[in-house]
Amino acid sequence: MATSNKTLTPLYEASTQFKNWRHSSEDLAKIRSSLNSAAVAVIRQTLEAYEPGSSLAVSFLTPDEELLLVRLYISKISQLCGFFRFPEEVEATAVSYLKRFYLKNTVMDWHPKNVMLTALFLATKTTNNPISLEAYTDNIPKTAPSDVLELEFLVAQSLGFEFAVWHAHRALWGIWLDLQTVPTAPPDRALLESEKYDAAHRHLRNSRLSDAELIYTPSQIALASLSLASPELAAEWAEFKFPLGSPSLSRLQSIVASIKTLIQSSSQPVDVEAVRAVDLRLKLCKNPEKVVGSKAYLAKKAEEERKAEEKRNRKATDVQQAIAEGDLFGDELTRGLAVDDDDDDD
Amino acid sequence: MDAVEKANAERQKQWAKDQKVGEGTYAVVYRGREASTGRKVAIKKIKVGQFKDGLDMSAIREVKYLRELKHQNIIELLDVFSSKTNLNLVLEFLDSDLEMIIKDRALVFLPADIKSWMAMTFRGLEFCHRNWILHRDLKPNNLLIASDGQLKIADFGLAREFGDPGYKMTCQVITRWYRPPELLFGSRYYSSAVDIWSVGCIFAELMLRTPYLAGESDMDQLKTIFRALGTPTEQDWPGHTKLPDYVPIGQFPKTPLRDLFTAASADTLNLLSQCLVYEPRKRIAAKDALSHSYFFAHPYPSHPSKLPKCAAQLTAALPLEELDGNTLSGKTNRLKRKLTSPPDETKTRSAVARRLDFTKPTPGS
Numbered sequence: 233m234a235t236s237n238k239t240l241t242p243l244y245e246a247s248t249q250f251k252n253w254r255h256s257s258e259d260l261a262k263i264r265s266s267l268n269s270a271a272v273a274v275i276r277q278t279l280e281a282y283e284p285g286s287s288l289a290v291s292f293l294t295p296d297e298e299l300l301l302v303r304l305y306i307s308k309i310s311q312l313c314g315f316f317r318f319p320e321e322v323e324a325t326a327v328s329y330l331k332r333f334y335l336k337n338t339v340m341d342w343h344p345k346n347v348m349l350t351a352l353f354l355a356t357k358t359t360n361n362p363i364s365l366e367a368y369t370d371n372i373p374k375t376a377p378s379d380v381l382e383l384e385f386l387v388a389q390s391l392g393f394e395f396a397v398w399h400a401h402r403a404l405w406g407i408w409l410d411l412q413t414v415p416t417a418p419p420d421r422a423l424l425e426s427e428k429y430d431a432a433h434r435h436l437r438n439s440r441l442s443d444a445e446l447i448y449t450p451s452q453i454a455l456a457s458l459s460l461a462s463p464e465l466a467a468e469w470a471e472f473k474f475p476l477g478s479p480s481l482s483r484l485q486s487i488v489a490s491i492k493t494l495i496q497s498s499s500q501p502v503d504v505e506a507v508r509a510v511d512l513r514l515k516l517c518k519n520p521e522k523v524v525g526s527k528a529y530l531a532k533k534a535e536e537e538r539k540a541e542e543k544r545n546r547k548a549t550d551v552q553q554a555i556a557e558g559d560l561f562g563d564e565l566t567r568g569l570a571v572d573d574d575d576d577d578d
Numbered sequence: 579m580d581a582v583e584k585a586n587a588e589r590q591k592q593w594a595k596d597q598k599v600g601e602g603t604y605a606v607v608y609r610g611r612e613a614s615t616g617r618k619v620a621i622k623k624i625k626v627g628q629f630k631d632g633l634d635m636s637a638i639r640e641v642k643y644l645r646e647l648k649h650q651n652i653i654e655l656l657d658v659f660s661s662k663t664n665l666n667l668v669l670e671f672l673d674s675d676l677e678m679i680i681k682d683r684a685l686v687f688l689p690a691d692i693k694s695w696m697a698m699t700f701r702g703l704e705f706c707h708r709n710w711i712l713h714r715d716l717k718p719n720n721l722l723i724a725s726d727g728q729l730k731i732a733d734f735g736l737a738r739e740f741g742d743p744g745y746k747m748t749c750q751v752i753t754r755w756y757r758p759p760e761l762l763f764g765s766r767y768y769s770s771a772v773d774i775w776s777v778g779c780i781f782a783e784l785m786l787r788t789p790y791l792a793g794e795s796d797m798d799q800l801k802t803i804f805r806a807l808g809t810p811t812e813q814d815w816p817g818h819t820k821l822p823d824y825v826p827i828g829q830f831p832k833t834p835l836r837d838l839f840t841a842a843s844a845d846t847l848n849l850l851s852q853c854l855v856y857e858p859r860k861r862i863a864a865k866d867a868l869s870h871s872y873f874f875a876h877p878y879p880s881h882p883s884k885l886p887k888c889a890a891q892l893t894a895a896l897p898l899e900e901l902d903g904n905t906l907s908g909k910t911n912r913l914k915r916k917l918t919s920p921p922d923e924t925k926t927r928s929a930v931a932r933r934l935d936f937t938k939p940t941p942g943s
Contacts, residue, residue, distance in 0.1 A: 243709060248645055270581075336582050357631075357638050360738055365631045377630070384632045385660045390582050393658040395642040 244449065248394040253332060255446055263335055264295040271338040275519045278528050282520070292517045297510045298339045303441055303498075304507045305344040306330060309352055310437075316371070319361060320401055326355035327440045328397045329387065335446070336390040341519045342383070349375060350383040358395040400436055400445065403454035404429075407469055414472045431461035435495055442498035444491055455484070456491035589659040593668050595621055604634070609671065612656075618671040619656060627663030636735030637665055643711055643734040644669075651702030653722060653732040672730060674888050676780070677719035680787055685886040689843070692784045693872065694879035695721075696849075698729035699777055704864035706731070707770040710741045714751040716776035718783060727882030740769060749823075752776060754799050755789050759810070760858050762800050764823030771858035774867070778853025785839055785846075800827050807854060808832030815856040845872040 244250055255263070272292045279287040306327050313323040329351035330344070349372065356362050369375045408429050412421050436457035439445070444453050459466035466488070474481040520528035595608040599620075610621040624637045644655035657668040676695065679685060699721060706713055714736040722732045736751050747768060749761045758775030760768055782790035791806060793799030804810070809830045810818060818824065835847045842850075849872040852862035862870070873879065
């Protein structure tokens with residue numbers, strides 16, 4: 233058979249995560265700063281259009297401030313998941329969604345609170361742990377079902393409809409299972425050294441607050457978390473997998489070292505006061521076209537309505553004309569007219 | 579407009595919808611094409627607005643798995659975009675399915691043809707299972723056939739991941755006639771073996787040209803299975819009497835498969851029986867099935883391009899001007915969450931089809 237002759241690609245390398253969601257840290261910084269400056273330019277222009285001079289006093293958020301706010305909402309995901317008793321997979325998936333969302337959007341356009349709620353709700357469904365929207369929003373203060381639904385498409389689009397996420401906690405579990413079967417494993421390791429696994433798992437949870445998953449593979453993050461909990465166990469596993477002195481082992485060690493730094497620097501709790509200050513400023517600098525009821529918002533809606541009206545009229549004229557020409561059922565296709573995309577109401 | 583919305587609009591523009599080919603309660607399927615190349619595609623428009631919980635689970639599953647799975651024997655998801663309150667899946671265009679082919683009395687299947695379809699089914703399924711994905715709805719009308727004869731597994735609306743011990747799964751999956759006994763007995767922990775049972779049923783159906791185990795209700799399904807394969811003993815299937823919904827069904831003797839499948843080779847019956855083993859852990863895996871002696875014995879599998887095709891499939895390759903009259907009527911409403919055009923509209927035109935030369939590949943197909 234033709235396919236069996238080819239070398240099989242590792243499963244992970246065939247994933248959309250491997251293909252589309254890995255960046256260098258420089259890359260990440262670049263993406264965030266260009267999103268930030270593009271948003272600032274648009275918002276400035278909108279503000280000026282409605283009240284000339286009004287944008288001068290506005291202090292826009294920096295990319296780092298945006299990130300700080302996102303980080304706060306990542307930590308809120310954990311709290312909500314604890315409350316709803318969602319499995320870890322839901323939590324980890326929602327965190328990945330939120331991070332990926334802000335590689336395509338900025339907090340000045342979309343406040344992370346509702347995006348977070350939508351990302352989490354979407355994650356319950358994509359991981360096969362669905363709950364009804366009512367049961368979800370009823371348990372979250374000041375949240376209506378529409379807050380979640382309105383953003384669902386936007387979140388799904390931002391994710392490129394790529395819902396599958398490979399998680400580091402699964403990799404850590406795999407490493408832990410390996411460690412129980414390596415030749416050097418003492419009997420009853422699962423029992424005697426379980427607190428090391430638990431400690432590694434805590435580090436891994438901290439890694440979710442960092443950019444680690446956007447840069448490194450799940451198993452690299454898992455190994456780094458283990459290494460923070462027990463360098464000996466991590467070394468034992470690595471030596472079992474790679475021959476001593478092999479170039480891949482030393483490369484792995486340097487990767488693990490950088491992930492450890494990343495995890496440690498993100499394990500400090502978020503400074504709530506600093507975030508509150510950012511959030512206050514965000515109220516003044518967010519995109520007015522997205523503030524329901526504002527002049528800019530109303531103007532944008534009116535423009536959209538005008539375009540829709542125009543389209544409806546055009547459609548009506550086309551039909552009239554077709555009837556007039558007597559070819560209502562005739563050569564529509566040969567003329568190359570496509571079916572209308574917006575026939576929602578059929 | 580936001581960058582994300584703009585990107586979505588750009589994608590939408592790349593695909594043109596032509597005629598509607600089917601409509602169901604939750605989706606409409608269009609025949610369409612890629613604007614830049616003219617390549618034929620199927621566009622499945624899922625109406626999301628009507629769901630109070632937003633994007634529904636089967637749409638999410640389909641998108642999630644098809645986004646990841648790229649294989650010759652799995653339907654390709656080319657693109658996804660949204661329009662207003664609809665989700666649109668752009669899928670490769672496939673003009674028929676195995677059910678249509680099985681039902682087409684004008685077609686004769688050689689053992690080599692059946693072997694070819696089985697090989698392609700197992701290849702696609704092995705790829706799903708290798709990726710830790712259960713399909714959970716294998717049946718002939720979810721095995722679609724491309725114009726070059728390649729078989730593609732479609733409809734991942736019930737698919738899910740597996741391999742995590744201790745996670746309960748629902749037993750309300752797989753269309754009844756293709757559902758394995760462990761699910762009928764209410765098992766909530768199961769494996770890739772459930773899909774293998776379905777493939778076994780499809781294998782038998784290809785030989786019989788009629789569904790092999792067609793029960794009238796869930797209870798009758800078990801009876802039908804046991805009547806065909808004998809009531810399992812504790813030795814055949816240890817522990818099955820402890821399954822949640824176990825009920826004694828009655829004692830039926832084992833009859834050799836040979837009695838029903840009189841013309842089949844020993845290899846054929848061996849592989850079939852290994853797909854239909856009661857004990858799920860002993861049922862053959864897709865990977866092992868691919869190296870079963872059946873696939874290496876004479877006659878070798880037919881080349882996909884030489885497989886029997888429905889008349890509908892032949893006319894589907896025609897340019898539209900060749901078809902007379904109202905081909906665009908919306909009368910064909912028998913959409914069972916499937917992606918191909920129903921045969922009805924074109925079947926009557928097979929007379930036209932036969933007069934034309936189909937040996938040349940059509941551009942864009």
